[in-house]
Amino acid sequence: MSIWSDILREVGFRKLNALFSLLGLAVAVAVVLVSQLLAEADERETRRVTRDMGFNLRLIPAETDLGQFYRDGFSRQTMDVSMLDRLATQLTNNVSFNHLVGSLRREYTINGQNILLVGLSDTYVAPGQGKKPMGFEIKKGTIHIGSQVAFVQKKKKDDTMHIGVRRFAVANDPIETGTPDDITIFGRLEDVQLLLGLAQKINEIEAIDCLCLTADQDPLAILRKEIGGILPEVQVVQQRTLADARAKQRQTREKVNQFVLPSVLVASAVWMGLLAVVNVRDRRQEIGILRALGKGGGRIAALFLGKAVLVGLVAALIGAALGTWAVLEFGPSLFPVTKKAIQVNWPLAVQLIVATPVFAAMASFIPAMLAVSHDPAETLRED
Amino acid sequence: MMIRCDRVTKIFRKNGTEVTSLDRFTAEVAKGEFVAVRGPSGSGKTTLLLTLGGMQRPSEGSVQLDRHDLYALSPAERARLRSSEIGFVFQMFHLVPYLDLLGNVLLACPGKPSVAVRQRAGGLLDELGLAKRANHRPGELSAGERQRLAVARALLNRPKLILADEPTGNLDSENAAEVIRHLVEFHRSGGTVVLVTHGAAAETHADRILRLEQGRLVAD
Numbered sequence: 001m002s003i004w005s006d007i008l009r010e011v012g013f014r015k016l017n018a019l020f021s022l023l024g025l026a027v028a029v030a031v032v033l034v035s036q037l038l039a040e041a042d043e044r045e046t047r048r049v050t051r052d053m054g055f056n057l058r059l060i061p062a063e064t065d066l067g068q069f070y071r072d073g074f075s076r077q078t079m080d081v082s083m084l085d086r087l088a089t090q091l092t093n094n095v096s097f098n099h100l101v102g103s104l105r106r107e108y109t110i111n112g113q114n115i116l117l118v119g120l121s122d123t124y125v126a127p128g129q130g131k132k133p134m135g136f137e138i139k140k141g142t143i144h145i146g147s148q149v150a151f152v153q154k155k156k157k158d159d160t161m162h163i164g165v166r167r168f169a170v171a172n173d174p175i176e177t178g179t180p181d182d183i184t185i186f187g188r189l190e191d192v193q194l195l196l197g198l199a200q201k202i203n204e205i206e207a208i209d210c211l212c213l214t215a216d217q218d219p220l221a222i223l224r225k226e227i228g229g230i231l232p233e234v235q236v237v238q239q240r241t242l243a244d245a246r247a248k249q250r251q252t253r254e255k256v257n258q259f260v261l262p263s264v265l266v267a268s269a270v271w272m273g274l275l276a277v278v279n280v281r282d283r284r285q286e287i288g289i290l291r292a293l294g295k296g297g298g299r300i301a302a303l304f305l306g307k308a309v310l311v312g313l314v315a316a317l318i319g320a321a322l323g324t325w326a327v328l329e330f331g332p333s334l335f336p337v338t339k340k341a342i343q344v345n346w347p348l349a350v351q352l353i354v355a356t357p358v359f360a361a362m363a364s365f366i367p368a369m370l371a372v373s374h375d376p377a378e379t380l381r382e383d
Numbered sequence: 384m385m386i387r388c389d390r391v392t393k394i395f396r397k398n399g400t401e402v403t404s405l406d407r408f409t410a411e412v413a414k415g416e417f418v419a420v421r422g423p424s425g426s427g428k429t430t431l432l433l434t435l436g437g438m439q440r441p442s443e444g445s446v447q448l449d450r451h452d453l454y455a456l457s458p459a460e461r462a463r464l465r466s467s468e469i470g471f472v473f474q475m476f477h478l479v480p481y482l483d484l485l486g487n488v489l490l491a492c493p494g495k496p497s498v499a500v501r502q503r504a505g506g507l508l509d510e511l512g513l514a515k516r517a518n519h520r521p522g523e524l525s526a527g528e529r530q531r532l533a534v535a536r537a538l539l540n541r542p543k544l545i546l547a548d549e550p551t552g553n554l555d556s557e558n559a560a561e562v563i564r565h566l567v568e569f570h571r572s573g574g575t576v577v578l579v580t581h582g583a584a585a586e587t588h589a590d591r592i593l594r595l596e597q598g599r600l601v602a603d
Contacts, residue, residue, distance in 0.1 A: 294466025
């Protein structure tokens with residue numbers, strides 16, 4: 001008889017033991033998968049929500065008068081658009097960012113209405129992070145207009161609107177926000193540069209999640225030092241509340257992960273180990289007779305470890321399916337803003353399917369060794 | 384000589400107390416002999432059997448089995464010798480509950496059973512009146528059938544020696560006689576049997592009777 005057929009027969013014979021082991025591990029796998037996928041979804045959701053609150057770091061030309069900047073909401077000075085490239089490519093490991101956007105912002109008048117005209121560059125995404133650009137993408141020949149602009153100019157989505165000599169299509173349904181965005185027209189950076197006669201110029205670089213997550217040092221000082229080394233022509237303004245909110249959210253998530261994952265692993269290891277000990281106790285006579293028949297310790301250990309591997313593999317498949325289903329079923333209602341981004345994390349699922357049998361074998365290792373070292377004479381004399 | 388025991392002593396230590404289960408036991412069993420071992424409970428019969436089977440190292444003394452100094456061998460060598468030379472039959476049968484009858488018999492086979500070994504296992508089940516139940520599990524058998532199954536397992540490897548520890552202790556007289564009949568057949572075919580028993584019927588087939596008391600051989 002092969003080891004695997006013996007293991008399968010034993011599993012079929014002691015169904016409850018195998019079932020409890022299977023359930024424990026499957027739930028653990030599902031919890032790990034769900035907690036990871038929900039953590040990712042939570043991060044996306046929070047990032048998306050806080051993104052709508054604005055950028056946390058604003059880099060403006062060094063010669064900007066901060067009084068004017070805070071009063072008007074933008075700098076009257078300009079800087080070269082190439083500085084955006086320099087910043088994106090030269091930031092060191094001490095400072096990370098998720099998104100960088102260059103903008104050119106000025107007051108403008110259309111048909112007697114004073115508005116803000118803002119040109120936005122394409123978004124720079126942190127290299128190697130695989131993140132999608134955030135914010136709305138402005139397509140060529142289109143603009144996004146605020147609600148007050150729409151009201152005064154009597155424009156709605158898909159209408160045509162002239163700015164200067166140029167004609168654009170309105171790409172959004174204007175919604176009142178109660179912010180300066182209501183009197184703003186957003187366009188592509190190149191278009192706005194042409195309209196304002198400021199080719200190749202921007203007056204701000206905005207960064208989201210531009211962070212230096214050091215608990216014991218002043219992060220703004222480090223940010224200024226790092227960015228100042230690359231772009232001495234700028235001054236750095238941090239919107240501290242936003243930065244802190246993002247950092248706290250991230251730290252909270254990390255703390256939850258630090259608690260949930262080890263707890264699940266320890267609990268499932270203890271559960272699996274206890275069930276394996278029960279299994280060894282139930283099978284003392286079998287171990288005794290196997291020894292009497294000349295079977296070596298390797299075969300006896302293989303019977304127990306093989307069972308753990310088999311149960312672990314099946315549990316991982318069930319747990320991965322269960323966890324994935326739970327996330328896809330309940331995730332969208334938990335994270336409505338980013339529900340479309342909730343997807344199966346195949347690499348994680350595969351990792352769990354590979355790791356769980358190994359983990360189960362490790363949890364059953366001590367009981368298996370107990371079985372191997374068990375004195376068969378003790379059992380065989382218990383008649 | 385099949386077995387030679389020289390001053391075999393086994394002392395168990397439990398909770399600081401020493402119990403001498405075998406006390407300088409010295410005896411020989413010739414090849415082809417049928418030896419019955421008798422004695423009251425706790426006289427060391429099972430200890431003797433497990434020691435002869437290489438399952439329990441004596442505290443002192445030596446055991447020779449078919450010219451091998453049993454406890455001078457490594458555990459792996461002892462396991463191989465046990466597998467090829469010895470068949471065990473126990474009072475409590477010690478069958479594997481999740482294997483069917485054929486699987487239990489084949490358990491005695493070292494490595495993967497060949498077609499010939501499978502045929503022999505089937506033949507043994509047939510001889511012992513269990514062929515029709517080959518696909519059943521031990522839990523579905525009567526006590527007598529279980530013990531016959533244990534005998535079939537003991538015979539699979541054509542051992543030279545069968546060590547039987549009160550194999551009829553849990554059986555009615557009819558089934559007990561049936562089991563003894565199979566041991567006698569094995570003996571008649573040239574095998575050596577050491578049978579621990581309380582039953583007088585088994586003694587009628589024995590060439591010799593060893594009597595143990597408090598671990599000592601008091602009569603041969």
